[in-house]
Amino acid sequence: MIEKLAEQLVNLTVKQVNELASILKREYGIEPSNLEKSENISLLEEKISKNKKEEKSIFNIILKSSGNSKLSVVKLVKEITGKGLKESKDLVDNIPSILKESVNKKEAEDLKNKFEEIGAEVELK
Incomplete structure (x- = not known):
């Protein structure tokens, strides 16, 4: 109580x-x-x-910047979202964009690290 x-x-x-x-x-x-x-x-x-x-344990992954390696970011977005190449490119071109919603803390941090490794900037909200 x-x-x-x-x-x-x-x-x-x-x-x-x-x-x-x-x-x-x-x-x-x-x-x-x-x-x-x-x-x-x-x-x-x-x-x-x-x-x-x-x-907070559930996050939305928001792409803030694709950095210098836009192609790598598009490929990673395609991989994690399951979207086609054109849809993934559109997400990267229209920053800021929500890449994935309602992700648990561990997965969100892992994905953020993957994006940061290729030079992209991602925010967890």
């Missing part, structure tokens, strides 16, 4: 955090002691952002 509550708190939006702070103050008389409310919210947002980045 406590773990579920912690997960819910970590996933709150800024608006929800402000609303929660108002409820805690109004209903229970609980308010920040040493820091200003805005500073507490900023700290909480920073922690939430950090946790979300750490917990």
Whole structure:
């Protein structure tokens, strides 16, 4: 139960955090002691952002630059996407482009390394 509550708190939006702070103050008389409310919210947002980045396990692979070896990049795009040569070339020509969606962390990192080895720039989001 406590773990579920912690997960819910970590996933709150800024608006929800402000609303929660108002409820805690109004209903229970609980308010920040040493820091200003805005500073507490900023700290909480920073922690939430950090946790979300750490917990992320599914990524989209986005091609940002083909580098100097465009042909090698087109071949690799064709290989990983299963698309034809023309479709792969179109993806490389229309940067930034999503090459693959919903990829697990290990596969995403492996693919990113392959692209970087041939001089391409890839972003994992």
